[in-house]
């Protein structure tokens with residue numbers, strides 16, 4: 001299917017990044033949120049991030065201006081019904097996502113493709129509530145969207161081949177790389193990455209190493225650009241714990257049990273960089289390990 005316009009629901013960290021890369025690739029973007037401040041902040045952020053790309057000579061000033069002119073915003077979700085493809089990137093709560101697809105339903109064109117950027121909710125379950133499970137997919141971008149090369153494409157049980165090929169065509173046009181994943185908890189990247197982080201937490205919990213030795217060991221011994229605990233702080237410890245719980249509940253295997261120390265950090269509100277404290281304390285000039 002020929003896609004020219006894209007509706008993005010949710011103008012948070014992911015929604016603004018998705019709008020940015022889509023507009024730069026030539027798509028008309030209609031960005032929706034329930035909050036006008038979020039829409040204004042998203043447009044300001046896209047402008048700033050594009051300007052950074054201009055200053056690094058990755059994007060020309062003309063291309064930046066053209067991309068900005070392709071982005072419009074609306075508080076009216078039904079307005080997205082006239083787009084060719086909708087990417088839902090609202091808050092990670094299943095009832096919110098169901099409500100969004102329910103509201104859109106009477107306004108959608110017959111061929112509009114629906115997708116969700118969810119990190120963990122079943123694509124098959126989201127699709128089953130819509131009138132078009134065969135034209136529904138997971139379209140999972142990585143954070144930050146303009147920087148990260150990968151997009152996971154997740155087929156629900158009913159997703160048809162033309163829908164998959166259409167989404168793959170968009171990923172190619174974005175000059176990103178697709179990894180196709182079946183619809184099982186946490187898909188590919190988080191299925192592998194988050195248990196590794198959880199294991200790093202167990203390594204710390206059991207006293208095998210301290211924060212610095214665990215991160216240094218994985219940076220120098222496995223050539224990871226960031227240590228697993230540093231990375232956990234970057235992702236957010238609440239997010240890491242939520243994904244472990246999705247794996248534990250969805251796969252019912254004790255190997256996915258969340259580390260009690262990870263739970264304790266989350267209960268303490270030590271969620272990582274966003275609150276300036278997690279496995280490291282970021283309140284000073286340099287991050288200081290908390291263990």
Ligand SMILES: NC(=O)c1ccc[n+]([C@@H]2O[C@H](COP(=O)([O-])OP(=O)(O)OC[C@H]3O[C@@H](n4cnc5c(N)ncnc54)[C@H](O)[C@@H]3O)[C@@H](O)[C@H]2O)c1
Nearest residue numbers: 010011012013014033034038089090091092117118119143
């Ligand atoms: N943050 C990440 O690293 C990351 C990575 C990949 C995927 N995701 C997924 O992307 C989605 C969004 O995550 P985020 O980090 O951008 O969240 P966020 O909190 O930054 O933004 C969510 C936005 O959704 C808006 N919203 C809430 N309810 C809405 C509704 N009914 N209609 C329209 N907008 C609504 C909120 O106002 C907010 O602006 C989630 O499904 C998340 O799992 C996040």
